[in-house]
Amino acid sequence: MPVIEVQQLSKSYGPLQALENLSFQVEKGEIFGLIGPDGAGKTTLFRILATLLLPDQGSIQLCGLDGIKEYKKIRQMLGYMPGRFSLYQDLTVEENLEFFASVFGASIQKNYDLIAPIYTQIEPFKDRRAGALSGGMKQKLALCCALIHRPKVLLLDEPGTGVDPVSRQEFWEMLADLRRYGITMLVSTPNMDEAELCDRIALIQHGNIMAIDTPSGITNSFQHPLFAVRSDNMYTLIKELREMEGVKDCYAFGEYAHVKLEPSIAPTDTTAKIFQFLENNGHTQIDIKPTAPTIEDCFIELMKS
Amino acid sequence: MSTIISTNQLTKTFGAFTAVNAISLEVNKGEIFGFLGANGAGKTTALKMLTGLLTPSSGSAMVAGFDVWKQPEQVKKRIGYMSQKFSLYEDLTIRENIRLFGGIYGLSMSDIREKTSHLLQKLELEKEAGTLVKSLPLGWKQKLAFSVAMLHDPKIVFLDEPTSGVDPLTRRQFWELIYEAAHRGVTLMVTTHYMEEAEYCNRLSMMVDGSLVALDTPGALKTQYQAKNMDEVFRKIARG
Numbered sequence: 001m002p003v004i005e006v007q008q009l010s011k012s013y014g015p016l017q018a019l020e021n022l023s024f025q026v027e028k029g030e031i032f033g034l035i036g037p038d039g040a041g042k043t044t045l046f047r048i049l050a051t052l053l054l055p056d057q058g059s060i061q062l063c064g065l066d067g068i069k070e071y072k073k074i075r076q077m078l079g080y081m082p083g084r085f086s087l088y089q090d091l092t093v094e095e096n097l098e099f100f101a102s103v104f105g106a107s108i109q110k111n112y113d114l115i116a117p118i119y120t121q122i123e124p125f126k127d128r129r130a131g132a133l134s135g136g137m138k139q140k141l142a143l144c145c146a147l148i149h150r151p152k153v154l155l156l157d158e159p160g161t162g163v164d165p166v167s168r169q170e171f172w173e174m175l176a177d178l179r180r181y182g183i184t185m186l187v188s189t190p191n192m193d194e195a196e197l198c199d200r201i202a203l204i205q206h207g208n209i210m211a212i213d214t215p216s217g218i219t220n221s222f223q224h225p226l227f228a229v230r231s232d233n234m235y236t237l238i239k240e241l242r243e244m245e246g247v248k249d250c251y252a253f254g255e256y257a258h259v260k261l262e263p264s265i266a267p268t269d270t271t272a273k274i275f276q277f278l279e280n281n282g283h284t285q286i287d288i289k290p291t292a293p294t295i296e297d298c299f300i301e302l303m304k305s
Numbered sequence: 306m307s308t309i310i311s312t313n314q315l316t317k318t319f320g321a322f323t324a325v326n327a328i329s330l331e332v333n334k335g336e337i338f339g340f341l342g343a344n345g346a347g348k349t350t351a352l353k354m355l356t357g358l359l360t361p362s363s364g365s366a367m368v369a370g371f372d373v374w375k376q377p378e379q380v381k382k383r384i385g386y387m388s389q390k391f392s393l394y395e396d397l398t399i400r401e402n403i404r405l406f407g408g409i410y411g412l413s414m415s416d417i418r419e420k421t422s423h424l425l426q427k428l429e430l431e432k433e434a435g436t437l438v439k440s441l442p443l444g445w446k447q448k449l450a451f452s453v454a455m456l457h458d459p460k461i462v463f464l465d466e467p468t469s470g471v472d473p474l475t476r477r478q479f480w481e482l483i484y485e486a487a488h489r490g491v492t493l494m495v496t497t498h499y500m501e502e503a504e505y506c507n508r509l510s511m512m513v514d515g516s517l518v519a520l521d522t523p524g525a526l527k528t529q530y531q532a533k534n535m536d537e538v539f540r541k542i543a544r545g
Contacts, residue, residue, distance in 0.1 A: 036472070037443075037470060037471050037472035037473075037475070038443065038470035038471065039443060040472075134344055134345060135344050136344070161469075161470070163344070163498075164343040164344055164498040164539070164543070165498060165500055165536045165539045165540055165543070166343060166539070166540050166543045166544060167344075169536075169540060190469070190470045190471075191499065191501065192473065192501070193500075193501055193534070193536065205472060233488070234484055235481075235484040235485055235487070235488040236488075238481065238484070251477040252477050252480040252481060252484070252505065253504075254501070254504030254505055254523065255504055255505070255522070255523050255524055296473045296501075299472070299473045300473045300474055300477070303472065303473070303474050304474070
């Protein structure tokens with residue numbers, strides 16, 4: 001039985017359709033990623049799953065309980081870390097933890113094993129007000145507070161936003177570590193490069209799920225030969241390659257541009273052809289190599305189809 | 306290639322705390338330059354000095370031909386600023402935002418009128434001129450904010466996490482605008498802690514505890530730190 005089951009969920013705010021007929025399941029112990037930009041509907045979905053918002057249509061089940069009728073029982077099983085820091089800034093680290101434990105009638109001592117690997121990192125600052133913590137430490141405290149009642153399901157809304165790569169990686173390591181307690185985790189992020197840290201992902205845009213699969217399942221479904229190309233003039237390179245025969249699309253991709261060919265084009269000789277094309281157009285320092293599609297390439301592909 | 310920003314031992318102390326420690330760097334005209342560092346590394350303090358908002362404790366910096374210490378107002382006239390979090394007034398229309406920022410940058414009314422029609426035409430927003438900014442799609446807002454930041458033809462535009470949170474297509478469209486500006490000779494200073502944004506810069510600098518510890522192209526940094534992406538470079542540098 002899936003731990004989270006969402007069926008044909010819809011939600012509108014006036015004329016804005018935030019979620020449109022969404023369905024998916026998350027299995028016990030999975031780290032499931034909701035990957036999509038701001039405004040895709042991620043936070044609305046989290047609020048509905050956290051029983052803080054009613055859907056217009058559709059149903060949700062958490063641990064076999066109905067999301068609407070049995071919301072009180074569900075709240076005991078949920079740990080929710082909203083996107084905006086929502087602890088009490090004027091309480092200390094320790095006071096925040098005590099507060100959240102008492103709200104759930106939980107004992108810090110009894111559940112300490114669960115938070116220990118995380119809490120010991122911020123314990124030296126336990127008398128500091130939460131508002132005075134750095135971004136990474138706030139995030140660790142928020143995770144401790146969301147875990148203190150030993151939830152079965154963790155809802156993490158954009159935990160990576162606003163923190164630097166060091167803290168972000170530490171956070172993902174903590175999530176991976178929580179897996180051994182059988183906690184099911186739903187994590188949202190607009191950063192495509194965080195997708196590969198999840199067991200399965202849903203790519204979400206305008207309230208719709210465009211694809212659900214493992215990260216490698218998603219990238220394996222990319223049908224086009226793909227090349228990474230660069231030269232001394234990226235501005236003209238992108239414009240010119242879009243006009244080249246056999247090129248389906250060309251877009252900036254970090255230091256390189258990605259060139260997506262029609263699926264029918266055999267990738268042999270392509271490097272030479274692109275090189276010749278660019279050289280004829282006056283480019284220098286040309287570098288071309290075949291490249292594997294990333295989640296971001298797939299996301300772009302799905303948005304355009 | 307001409308230098309548009311150069312700092313020499315630029316330092317800022319607050320009491321006993323050294324926020325920026327003797328930074329020396331040069332940025333070229335038309336370059337897309339990434340300015341990276343962990344939270345609290347001194348990035349914001351350094352940028353405030355480069356934009357004339359904070360006076361250095363010691364050392365010097367020349368920005369767009371002017372000394373940030375002696376001529377901060379001249380520096381401010383020649384720079385633009387855009388952030389993903391705040392750039393435009395949501396409760397004003399497109400036209401009102403352009404007029405407001407034009408006024409702040411000290412453009413004349415006739416200049417503002419001319420710039421407004423040119424900008425609306427370029428972004429194909431003529432019909433939307435009376436629309437409130439808050440009702441625009443994110444991608445349009447972003448392009449508008451970037452254009453507004455360049456209303457006064459600045460030499461340098463500072464971009465703070467310009468594409469965080471946007472979808473991959475909109476992000477690409479935005480980077481093309483940046484490439485175009487760089488192609489015209491505008492210098493772009495990008496601050497971010499999203500390494501996927503950093504990968505788009507021509508060169509990157511990285512601050513740790515107030516000091517500049519790395520400065521090179523993304524490719525060279527990846528090679529030097531034997532990292533598969535900039536995220537890994539950042540972690541290796543920041544963790545020491």
